[in-house]
Amino acid sequence: MVSQTRLEYGFIGYQVPVFPRASRSARVRVPIRKKSGNNEKHAFEILVSVAGDFLQEGETFNRVLKEQEDEIQSSKCNLSDKETYNEKTLSGYHQIRTVNKFSHAPDQFNLKPYSSLKGFDKLANVSGRNANHSSELGISSLISGEFSVGQFEDAGAELSIIQTVKSETLQPTGSLDALEMDCKPPHYFCSGSKTSLFKDWTTLGPSRRSDTIETVSRDDNGNYMADQRIKNLSSSRRWRVSPNLNGGASFRNDGKRRKIFHDGRTSYSRQRSKRISPLKRRDFFNQCRFSGSDRGFQLDDRFNSAADKIVQVQFGCQLLLFVYFLLFGFRDRFTIRVASSVASPHPHPGSRDRNVKLRIKSFKVPELLVEIPTTATVGSLKRSVMEAVTTVLGDGLHVGILLQGKKVRDDSKTLIQTGISRDGKHCNLGFMLEPRHAQIKLPRCLGEQGITSHATSFTLDPRTSSISLDPPVAGCINGAQRDHHLVPSLPNISASTTLPNSQSRVSVPAISGEALAVVPIHHRAGRREFVQRRIRRPFSVSEVEALVQAVEKLGTGRWRDVKLRAFDNAKHRTYVDLKDKWKTLVHTARISPQQRRGEPVPQELLDRVLAVHAYRSQQQAKQQQLKSGV
DNA sequence: TTTAGGG
């Protein structure tokens, strides 16, 4: 009996990168009046797209990241485990540490090093980046970017010493325990003077907009709790702006930022970044002192709560504010608040359209629980979480709306009827991100607040069990999935906890450590809504590799077999997808490298594609000749 | 359901 114990990992949080745009107003203007029959949906769509505005900024981010990475390498940063995890993540930590030294923020704000935070020594996390920029909805775009799942170990007092847990067998008492969280539900309130907090920063740029991200959780009595610690952390851990950022040396486009529009057009916008001086920075930090006022700045002493995995990273010169939230699920008591204030001195005087200005107040992100045997490897855990997350999110997201803490279910009501017609600040509006086909369960222990819980259940697809009997296939899948570890990702600050009462779970048997696909059960086929377009998921190089390999073996025209052979685990890849991908691969191989977009496919693979394609079409021609000849 | 192709 080698440990058939099953351990449950509470995966109850996602990091949600927030990328407020400096150039765009965050205001949502929704006509109150119903114009057409579809208008009730209209409001929701607007909200989704606005949410997307916050979440989209991936390319810029990655470029900055590249910059940071270069700096790291040149400064011979000693990272302990470069190969297992991407360096970009690690560089984030390094940068954060650098900032702390630089700005003396720790003293000023009574910062504690990460290592003093319980639960930070071993983390499971999911980070996402916006890998493509052509999705219709920003949220989808973010989600459909590539995710990586990793586990981290903070090996010491320095933030830079972060090791990735390699593929070793999990032990029930070893690393796993570290994943458990011993704290109470997080009660924190990161609030702020929305306009003044980042005043120095925002006034540097052309935009007057500033954004404050608030994380709020309520205690059992529904009271908002405040935690200054969060504020401290978030306002101090900033990435130092790379001095050569403005020089544009590392920017591919000479200081311009490329932006790809939905239809693939490319445009350039002036980079309006401006380097922030140390003096400015100090002013900024000085401004962030806490007054202990009633704005939620009461000092909460629970410094050891594993809840404060919140890192706010700010690139001053880019005017980008990255805030990573760990959304501890904790039922529905946790919300993210994204409040953006627009300092618009000139409200349109003659605006006769009766619009509501809505402010995105909160996004609630679904939670997930993973159940995995102790004999599973870390790698399989990663893949399982990865799969589960993408399955949940890949199903599409809904935006739920909370009014006065209650969910607004009736989509057909107008905003006036619902009571959203007043200015956003008075109507206490909240927005939730929830899986599209989530099963809705009401947790036994939680019925208050009128908020329902959204969870998605997973079960094993029986067919995938056979995958382990076919090593070559499994290896192929593995190859395709290994890419997740290579994907550049956001700096990962996150937490994982055990939460036995979580509503979502993913069961994963230990079969040769391979990732096992999980598929969601659609309990309620509420298909009455319009079918949403699937999120875009660009093929990774390793997926292409797997595809090419399979087609070399099976030929074109047997896409179902190709799917079974090489993508049986990838639930989101249908045989039609594979066929389509092959089509685009052939096309890609024929066009010049300059015309190609997206992640570059190695020429070697493209050559193989052409070879196979040429061979197949030749065969086809022969067949045709035979037929016509006879 | 799966293939094959156009959109």
Next chain:
DNA sequence: CCCTAAA
């Protein structure tokens, strides 16, 4: 990626 005729 979607849609769908045709097999």
